[in-house]
Amino acid sequence: MVNMKIKALFVAPYAAMENLIEECRKQESELDLTIRTGNLQEGVALAKQAEAEGFDCIISRGGTAKLISEAVDIPVIDVRVSGYDMLRVLTLANDFPRKKAIVGFPAITAGAKAIIDLLDIPIDMFTIRDESETEALLRQLKEDGYQLIMGDVVTFETASRLGLLGILIQSGRESIFDAFKEAATVSRWLAKSRQEIERLKGFLRAAASDLMVLADNGSVVYEQWKTFSARPELDIPVAEGASEPGGPSREMVHATDPDGQSVQVVKTRIAIGESAYWLCEFFKQPTRREAEDKLRIHREPAPLIIHQSEAMNTCLTMIGRSVTYDRFIFIGGKGTGKRLLARHLHDLKTKGHGYFASVKAADLRELSPEEIPEEVRTVYVHAFDRLPGGREEIQWQKIEALKRRGLTLIFAMTEEEASGEHRIYEDGTIHVHVPALAERKEDLKELVTTFLLHFSQTLGTSAIRMTEKGMKLLADYDWPGNVSELKVLLQEAVVLEKGYVIEHSLIEQLLRRKGSESGASSELLKGTLDQIERKIIEKVLEEEGFNQTKAAKRLQINRSTLWRKLKD
Numbered sequence: 219m220v221n222m223k224i225k226a227l228f229v230a231p232y233a234a235m236e237n238l239i240e241e242c243r244k245q246e247s248e249l250d251l252t253i254r255t256g257n258l259q260e261g262v263a264l265a266k267q268a269e270a271e272g273f274d275c276i277i278s279r280g281g282t283a284k285l286i287s288e289a290v291d292i293p294v295i296d297v298r299v300s301g302y303d304m305l306r307v308l309t310l311a312n313d314f315p316r317k318k319a320i321v322g323f324p325a326i327t328a329g330a331k332a333i334i335d336l337l338d339i340p341i342d343m344f345t346i347r348d349e350s351e352t353e354a355l356l357r358q359l360k361e362d363g364y365q366l367i368m369g370d371v372v373t374f375e376t377a378s379r380l381g382l383l384g385i386l387i388q389s390g391r392e393s394i395f396d397a398f399k400e401a402a403t404v405s406r407w408l409a410k411s412r413q414e415i416e417r418l419k420g421f422l423r424a425a426a427s428d429l430m431v432l433a434d435n436g437s438v439v440y441e442q443w444k445t446f447s448a449r450p451e452l453d454i455p456v457a458e459g460a461s462e463p464g465g466p467s468r469e470m471v472h473a474t475d476p477d478g479q480s481v482q483v484v485k486t487r488i489a490i491g492e493s494a495y496w497l498c499e500f501f502k503q504p505t506r507r508e509a510e511d512k513l514r515i516h517r518e519p520a521p522l523i524i525h526q527s528e529a530m531n532t533c534l535t536m537i538g539r540s541v542t543y544d545r546f547i548f549i550g551g552k553g554t555g556k557r558l559l560a561r562h563l564h565d566l567k568t569k570g571h572g573y574f575a576s577v578k579a580a581d582l583r584e585l586s587p588e589e590i591p592e593e594v595r596t597v598y599v600h601a602f603d604r605l606p607g608g609r610e611e612i613q614w615q616k617i618e619a620l621k622r623r624g625l626t627l628i629f630a631m632t633e634e635e636a637s638g639e640h641r642i643y644e645d646g647t648i649h650v651h652v653p654a655l656a657e658r659k660e661d662l663k664e665l666v667t668t669f670l671l672h673f674s675q676t677l678g679t680s681a682i683r684m685t686e687k688g689m690k691l692l693a694d695y696d697w698p699g700n701v702s703e704l705k706v707l708l709q710e711a712v713v714l715e716k717g718y719v720i721e722h723s724l725i726e727q728l729l730r731r732k733g734s735e736s737g738a739s740s741e742l743l744k745g746t747l748d749q750i751e752r753k754i755i756e757k758v759l760e761e762e763g764f765n766q767t768k769a770a771k772r773l774q775i776n777r778s779t780l781w782r783k784l785k786d
């Protein structure tokens with residue numbers, strides 16, 4: 219565009235203008251000009267067509283220019299009625315010894331007034347706001363004895379039709395040259411801005427994935443979708459945050475779209491000048507369906523296992539030495555990496571031949587051994603804590619049937635779950651103790667780096683480093699939820715952090731929130747067992763609006779026991 223000529227359409231509202239434009243264009247070098255004649259709606263139709271054909275701008279005059287500018291999205295330059303144009307027509311009219319008037323929009327009459335006053339010319343002026351007023355006004359003027367009427371195209375045509383002498387205020391060369399110049403300036407400026415916008419959009423597309431920019435009133439200003447096929451139908455509240463001065467400028471919202479897809483939205487408030495906008499970034503969460511699948515099959519090898527610590531190395535040595543066995547119990551806290559290590563064991567045992575499948579203990583009931591695909595070599599049974607009926611519900615017959623199919627069976631349990639289950643101490647069952655993250659803080663740094671890399675590749679987040687102070691905060695925390703908890707915290711951090719480095723203040727904020735989340739329950743756990751029991755009963759009672767029947771039901775004790783415990 220910068221070195222190309224600007225494609226402009228000149229819509230002349232009257233034929234005589236076309237000739238003058240033709241003449242002027244000989245001295246014009248910046249515009250690739252097309253000239254057409256068409257007044258009002260005719261002009262609009264010509265302009266719309268030009269816009270569709272890729273013209274850069276339209277030049278027209280008066281009412282026609284106004285109508286065109288309402289109908290197209292490209293710049294419309296209005297040829298202004300200059301002092302020279304006015305002077306020309308007034309000088310011409312002055313030679314007629316008749317009662318004269320100028321009729322037109324304010325743009326015409328205001329310009330004329332200055333000259334009329336200055337030169338003391340006996341011409342009256344009548345301003346109209348809308349073309350529809352023209353005919354009635356001219357009829358009235360005719361009755362009042364006016365014979366010569368000056369004005370724009372509509373005025374001129376109406377006057378002629380009513381038998382008055384009409385004089386069209388024509389545009390002279392200077393006005394046309396001015397319009398050429400303005401068309402070139404505006405179009406170049408617009409092309410530059412468009413280029414700038416395209417460049418920014420390009421950066422945005424490269425740097426972020428699915429996003430939407432909302433104005434404070436909730437209307438969509440910009441959107442782009444990469445992993446989503448279309449805008450997820452979500453109700454994203456924008457107004458409350460915006461009206462809170464000093465309120466959080468960034469927050470995370472969890473939502474579910476109408477298809478049940480879980481979506482995470484990070485909202486950032488951006489103030490630009492007087493206006494405020496919400497940049498909403500969308501992240502897909504694993505679908506509930508996927509999570510609910512009875513059998514989750516992994517066909518690919520286990521991802522990299524971080525192990526700098528002695529505790530983890532011992533665990534891996536144990537696994538490496540047990541590959542000839544086919545019944546295992548992996549014992550460790552939530553999120554310690556039991557599944558990951560089980561997949562590693564599977565890889566060692568099968569050397570890449572056969573799939574790894576995991577199933578929740580509660581889903582075993584509905585799973586018949588025939589449903590398990592042939593290629594599956596290892597079945598990992600987990601989530602024993604979510605068995606609705608407790609340990610009694612473990613489907614031992616099913617497990618025996620799986621054993622008979624020659625599959626490697628791996629159970630994942632916490633220390634507590636494993637302790638009461640004598641069957642898992644059967645001969646030939648290997649116990650692998652997976653250390654808690656608190657016992658292997660040496661692994662923390664590399665785990666952080668691995669997760670930052672993982673999120674930057676899968677979510678397109680930019681943070682790739684953690685400050686030393688941030689690392690220290692992570693090392694001081696005791697991670698009851700182990701590696702999973704670390705991973706979730708880092709995911710939140712990378713989504714909130716737009717820079718390359720995660721500062722300790724963000725980690726502090728996220729950890730502090732954990733403190734306040736767990737604070738209430740940990741406070742409950744202080745004191746003797748009787749005191750704790752009483753505090754729990756009181757809390758449940760309060761939550762149930764002091765309804766003893768409801769509280770007793772929730773605590774699974776009868777009402778008289780509840781009453782006795784409160785009395786003691």
Ligand SMILES: Nc1ncnc2c1ncn2[C@@H]1O[C@H](COP(=O)(O)OP(=O)(O)OP(=O)(O)O)[C@@H](O)[C@H]1O
Pocket residue numbers: 521522523524525550551552553554555556557558559600601630665668701702705
């Ligand atoms: N040593 C490690 N190196 C790299 N990633 C790890 C490591 N340990 C755990 N992870 C990652 O942490 C997350 C939790 O691990 P995993 O699901 O194996 O834990 P789990 O003990 O089976 O959890 P749960 O008790 O909730 O079933 C996974 O994304 C896993 O890849």
